[in-house]
Amino acid sequence: MDRFDAEFDLVVLGAGASGMTAALVAAIEGARVLLLESTSHVGGTSARSSGTLWIPQAGDASAGTYLDALVGNSGDRPLRDAFLAAGPAMIAFLEKHAGFAFSRYGEHPDYRQELPGAALGGRPLEPPAFDGRLLGNRFHRVAWPIRELMLFGGMMVTRGEASQLLRAFRSPGAALLGARLVLRHVVDRLSYPRGTRLVLGNALVARLFMNLIHRKVAVWFSARTGRLIRSDDRVAGAIVHHEGRAVRVQARCGVVLAGGGFPASAALREKHFRRPVARHTPAYEGCVGETIRLGQEAGGALGPSGEDNALWFPSSIAQRADGTTAVYPHIVLDRAKPGLVAVGSSGLRFTNEAASYHEFTRAMVRTSNVPAWLVCDRRFIWNYGLGMIRPMTFRLKRYVANGYLHEASTLDALASTIGVDAAALVETVRRHGEFARKGIDPDFGKGGNAYDRGNGDPSHQPNPCLGPIEKAPFYAVRVEPTPLGTSLGLSTNGHAQVCDAAGRPIAGLYAIGNDMHSVMGGEYPGAGAQLGPGMTFGYLAALHAVQAGAARAAPRGAAQEVAL
């Protein structure tokens, strides 16, 4: 008989959105839950994210058609079906028990519009804003968003708010919104190191955290798990190093691995990624694959290695004043706007610049255009910004001085500064200008579908994504592939139970979020396609573990009646 120092029903490793969902659902179902976080903050990469969840509504039959077309045999069909069936139930559960009121984006096209079943909107959900002050002195425990994605060094805004703020000089409504946000921020900064009006992924994780506190879930920070304890052919606990002690923790219903995959492990990127291996990531530094290792040591198998084993952003890199590295993901704000081309060292375009971040980066790797350069003119930067440079920035000097932005008075000179074939770049820009005048990109189809156009500039015609690059000075920013998450993870079944190499579930062991092998087979169907499955399988894992625990506790015979 094992002796334990601390007894819980469910132990969850990793306080991102997936792990916190599992912990919360189990607590609401009456379980005693311990949430272990290896760093000193909750939130993980989820706290840095846009917080969008891709959850097709119940009855959206074409979502399955779309995933079949996109994922096919690269992913496990029963897992996809489990996700589609349980996603709406997970949302309803959080709305009923945890004060969430998600809003569905009416217009938010799926990323692969050319495939059958792709929707123009209705699948991605936005989390409600959250007032960080409700967390009291625990607010400082919520991990920060990416600093370069905030305003004034700490004010969060949604994408919709950002585009309204750009109209502040022209619209009284937008000016009022701007004044309200800034005033709140100024007041916040008298007492807090950053704004407390949280939106996007920070709002998602902060609300989950507040619910965990209210439900009295134990959260241990800076907790390192040495190994999982197996007993009677099941995972029954873990040895956890916490506050200078090695604690034997019982997990009566099981252990959930939710460590966020391995995007921040240089060694695992080297082992599992294609060449050239990504050097940076915008993902959270705690996501280093430790939990996947624990799962493997307990008998779990990795899923099949895929084309990339990661989901991608093209990012530009800069040194911050404090010496840390800023990894800025070019998600949707610049690439699809009219008046920009992406080229490799050949000076030639290699893909549709407005494609989703995952497909754009894949094209960089597939066509050997790493790094790539985003090339535009001054007017483009003024109108739309470029990476870390915001629209309507008067002085670009400091970006040029620190090497982030390259500037030249001719395209020839720009090409030689960035090491790109000059004649080819001049010809690329000329040809692209012709496409812009006609509104059609015969080479890569930029602006040819609703996804591209949605990220373009609707006021620019005939094609909101195609504009000329014509007026000096000219500019370039360097982008490279960076994983926003990893898709290679522990193999599971539809309850998120970790499976061994023979496909048998290991009792008491679950993997969710980026620790679970991608249910999408490494594909990226639309906005929220990471957090949606992550939280859904968190919900499913918790329900299964709690029911299994109840079944084991019940007298013989009764146990068999519990449907799992």
Ligand SMILES: Cc1cc2nc3c(=O)[nH]c(=O)nc-3n(C[C@H](O)[C@H](O)[C@H](O)COP(=O)(O)OP(=O)(O)OC[C@H]3O[C@@H](n4cnc5c(N)ncnc54)[C@H](O)[C@@H]3O)c2cc1C
């Ligand atoms: C800028 C950006 C925007 C994004 N936007 C979106 C979006 O809108 N929608 C979407 O679906 N996806 C988005 N993504 C991707 C998404 O954020 C991640 O895929 C997702 O957050 C992963 O969630 P997770 O719960 O698996 O892990 P995480 O949120 O990363 O949490 C994992 C946690 O586990 C902890 N941990 C690791 N090892 C251990 C251990 N051994 N013991 C205890 N704790 C451990 C980590 O420190 C971390 O806190 C975005 C990513 C980025 C970078």
